[in-house]
Amino acid sequence: MDRLERSDRAMGEYPSEGGATCSLEEWRLMGRPMAMTVLLNGDDDIGEDLDALLRVDRITIAFPAFTDGRGFSLGRRLRLRGFHGELIASGELLPDQWAYLKRLGFTALESESLTERAELCLSPKDSYQADALSPLPLFRRRIN
Numbered sequence: 001m002d003r004l005e006r007s008d009r010a011m012g013e014y015p016s017e018g019g020a021t022c023s024l025e026e027w028r029l030m031g032r033p034m035a036m037t038v039l040l041n042g043d044d045d046i047g048e049d050l051d052a053l054l055r056v057d058r059i060t061i062a063f064p065a066f067t068d069g070r071g072f073s074l075g076r077r078l079r080l081r082g083f084h085g086e087l088i089a090s091g092e093l094l095p096d097q098w099a100y101l102k103r104l105g106f107t108a109l110e111s112e113s114l115t116e117r118a119e120l121c122l123s124p125k126d127s128y129q130a131d132a133l134s135p136l137p138l139f140r141r142r143i144n
Helices: 006-011 024-029 047-053 070-081 095-103 112-120
Strands: 021-023 037-041 058-063 086-091
Touching: 021 024, 024 037, 058 070, 070 086, 070 095
Parallel strands: 021 037, 037 058, 058 086
Antiparallel strands: none
């Protein structure tokens, strides 16, 4: 069962399967359980739920178009605030965006075919800015 019936949500029940996905609104109605995958959109206001979201096992961020960068900002915000779970990108993405998503702390792409194509793309060997993979900028890193 991927989705809940309205009566189940009202009682605060949720599927026992670990892979169940719900929207931010459904997650709120269920009482903010930690064993769920929460689907966020770039325009979701997570301010009041941020502390609870940091304890969730998995978050999927939807990209409605490859030109919509709000998902990048949302992923970075979650990682900077201390989210350590799995961060998945889904939706309309280009394979060459994978290198930038990884720098922001994303751990996977939802589409397996996109993941295969993304791994074949050239990615920058080193970056100047600090990111989720290298917390110091290039000029502050130890050079061997």
